[in-house]
Amino acid sequence: MTAIAFLLLVLSVVPATTQTMPLPLMSGQDQEWQSKVTEFLETNQELRKYYNCRFTGEFRSLPENLQAELEHAFPKYKFFIANMEVYLDPPTKKHDLILVTDAESGTVVSFVWFFSWTMPSASFEQILLGDKVKSKEETLNRVKSLAELIVYTGNGKVGKATLQKGKITVEMLNGEEVFRILEVKIDKESRLGRLTIRRQDGRKIG
Amino acid sequence: MESKTGLTIKCKTANCAPDKNGVVTIKGTEKNKSFTGTVNKELANVVKDAAGASETAKFNVGSNMTNQEGKDVFVDDNEDAWDAPRNNGVVRTSNVDIADIQDLDSQTPELGMALVGHFLSEGIAMRTPGANYYNTGTPGAHDIGLEKERKILTEATGIKQATRYAPQPISPTGQVTTAIPFSFVYTTVQYDISLKNGVTVTKVSPPTIQRSKK
Numbered sequence: 429m430t431a432i433a434f435l436l437l438v439l440s441v442v443p444a445t446t447q448t449m450p451l452p453l454m455s456g457q458d459q460e461w462q463s464k465v466t467e468f469l470e471t472n473q474e475l476r477k478y479y480n481c482r483f484t485g486e487f488r489s490l491p492e493n494l495q496a497e498l499e500h501a502f503p504k505y506k507f508f509i510a511n512m513e514v515y516l517d518p519p520t521k522k523h524d525l526i527l528v529t530d531a532e533s534g535t536v537v538s539f540v541w542f543f544s545w546t547m548p549s550a551s552f553e554q555i556l557l558g559d560k561v562k563s564k565e566e567t568l569n570r571v572k573s574l575a576e577l578i579v580y581t582g583n584g585k586v587g588k589a590t591l592q593k594g595k596i597t598v599e600m601l602n603g604e605e606v607f608r609i610l611e612v613k614i615d616k617e618s619r620l621g622r623l624t625i626r627r628q629d630g631r632k633i634g
Numbered sequence: 635m636e637s638k639t640g641l642t643i644k645c646k647t648a649n650c651a652p653d654k655n656g657v658v659t660i661k662g663t664e665k666n667k668s669f670t671g672t673v674n675k676e677l678a679n680v681v682k683d684a685a686g687a688s689e690t691a692k693f694n695v696g697s698n699m700t701n702q703e704g705k706d707v708f709v710d711d712n713e714d715a716w717d718a719p720r721n722n723g724v725v726r727t728s729n730v731d732i733a734d735i736q737d738l739d740s741q742t743p744e745l746g747m748a749l750v751g752h753f754l755s756e757g758i759a760m761r762t763p764g765a766n767y768y769n770t771g772t773p774g775a776h777d778i779g780l781e782k783e784r785k786i787l788t789e790a791t792g793i794k795q796a797t798r799y800a801p802q803p804i805s806p807t808g809q810v811t812t813a814i815p816f817s818f819v820y821t822t823v824q825y826d827i828s829l830k831n832g833v834t835v836t837k838v839s840p841p842t843i844q845r846s847k848k
Contacts, residue, residue, distance in 0.1 A: 478769045480802050515802040516768075516776055517713055518816050518827075519705035544717045545768050583719040605723030629764030634771045 461534030465527060468536040469510055474549050475525070475539065479514050486511040488524060494576055501573040505555065506531050509581060524581035528555055543582025543600070546608050546625050548634045553622040561618050564591050571598045574623075575610050584608075608633075638747050639678035640669040643685070662686070676786040680751045687758045697733035706829045709734045710753035713776070716760055716767035725761055728753070737833035744790035745818070745825050745835065752783035787820060795820040799845045819843045 469475070469483035488509040490498070498507050508527045513520050524542040529535060538555050540548040561567045568589050575586045575598045587599030587606060594615065600608040607628050613621035625633045636643055641663040663685045699707040701714050707729055715728040730753065738746035756779030760767045766774040780797050788795045803816040815828040824841035828834045 480800070482802065482804075513802075515800065518708045518800075518803075518829075519701070519703070520802065521713065521717075522703065545770065547768065547770050582717070603720035603723055605720060627764065627766060627770065631764075631772070 461529065464534045465508060465510070465529065465536060468527075469512075469525075472536075478547065479516065479541075481512045481514040481523075484511045484513050484522065490577075490580070494573075494580060497569075497573045498577060501570040502555075504531050505529065505537070506534075507577060526577060526581060528552070540578065540625070543579055543584045543602075543608070546578060546600075546633055548625055550634070552634070553624060556612055556620040556623050559620045561614070561620060567591060567596055567614060567620070568598075571596050571610050571612055571623075574598075575600050578608070578610075635677070635681055635750065636666070637671060638674050638743070639663075639681050640666050640671065640673040641678055641681060642666045643681075674747055674786055674789050676782065676789045677747050677751050680755050680782055680786070684754045684758055693728050693730040693753075693757065695730050695732050697731060699729050699731045707731050707734075708827075708829060708833075709738075709749050710757070712753055712756050712760060712779075713767060716775075728757055734833050738835065741833075741835045742825060742837055744787055747790060748783040748787040751786040752779040755779050755782040784820070787823075791823065793822050795822065796845075799843070801843060801846070817843055819845065 466483065466485075475481060488511055490507065490509065495507075498505075506529045508529065510525045510527055512523050512525045514523050515521075523545070526540045526542070527536050528538040528540075530537050538549050538551045540546060540552050556570070559570075561570070568591060572586060572589050575589075579585055579600050583602060584607060585601050587601040589598040590596070591614070594613055596610075596612050596614060598610040599606045600610065605628065609626040609628075609630075611624045611626060615621065627633055635641070642665070644662045644664060646661055663682050693710070699711070701707050701711055707714075709731055711729045715726050718726045720726070735746055735750060738749065756767075756775045759765055759778040760775035762775075766772075767776055768774045769777055784795050784797050799819040801817065801819075803814045815826055818825045818827065819841045822839055822841070824838040824843055826836040826838060
């Protein structure tokens with residue numbers, strides 16, 4: 429049976445802790461990238477398909493070890509976290525948006541919203557597609573580092589990572605609960621397939 | 635809620651008084667046969683669903699609340715609760731600003747009912763196993779709340795209303811604060827809302843804000 433329990437509120441106000449900063453890139457090429465990324469964030473319609481949002485003009489820095497891990501695992505991409513202001517119900521909230529850019533051109537190739545949403549762009553499933561991997565360990569590390577990046581944008585942590593029957597799955601936990609699962613198939617020629625994000629109930633997101 | 639639903643709300647304590655911990659727990663509802671007011675059946679259904687929910691939906695009730703970003707909570711903070719760290723997979727208790735609801739009820743009771751129905755249904759839906767708050771390709775708890783809100787407002791106004799359209803409020807400097815008024819737009823009515831000194835609502839009919847074409 430019931431229940432709505434109405435508790436008296438003892439409200440504590442916790443100061444905001446998110447660290448944001450301008451994009452930490454300053455070379456000529458990097459400035460060009462910055463304007464490409466900014467233009468994408470200000471104009472892309474897929475970003476606004478489900479959510480009323482706008483770019484705050486700020487980026488969130490990645491921890492050095494995570495940045496290094498991603499560079500090693502994904503040499504053809506660079507990852508950024510943009511700070512977005514999103515309006516579903518008032519007041520507006522600030523949320524992270526992970527951007528996957530081409531390491532050569534700086535073009536945004538894909539994005540995925542922060543951990544609580546984990547809503548990807550349609551192109552997100554293709555970021556590993558066709559990549560040939562040398563070992564089981566390399567495969568797991570690649571998907572795990574991507575999971576590390578996603579959980580960094582929320583209150584999550586990476587759980588179990590397994591490779592069984594040609595399928596890699598990496599759990600992303602909220603507390604001790606499996607909240608999201610990254611999944612990618614690998615064929616007999618060691619080529620990676622489409623990347624899928626699943627909800628806790630197994631349904632595909634996006 | 636009793637005056638809008640024709641229900642008698644049954645609590646764990648007599649007259650729904652707070653217990654020694656300041657907690658009021660509703661354990662069920664019963665039709666008030668002598669009720670003579672106007673019943674909003676959609677809201678009544680939401681209240682009955684909430685009271686009979688197998689998922690425990692708890693709300694901390696307070697006034698003039700602010701969220702982690704220091705911004706005013708408007709009616710509820712279900713969204714923040716969803717994003718907050720979990721303990722054993724449990725979504726933290728949501729906060730409800732009763733002062734906002736009272737302000738809404740005194741100025742535009744139909745909107746007050748609609749938003750109460752929104753947070754109650756959303757609060758239950760987001761605590762259902764396997765749920766999501768946001769639309770992740772399929773509707774989330776927020777979408778369920780919006781639909782209840784629409785239905786309650788439709789019944790209250792007697793005219794079919796579309797789902798709330800709410801353009802993002804932006805100040806001339808680009809900074810968004812709760813001092814900036816915002817609008818909820820439906821089919822035949824628009825509510826311009828300010829949180830500067832409590833909740834102030836201006837009802838505009840027909841709406842002056844056009845829905846964006848997505």
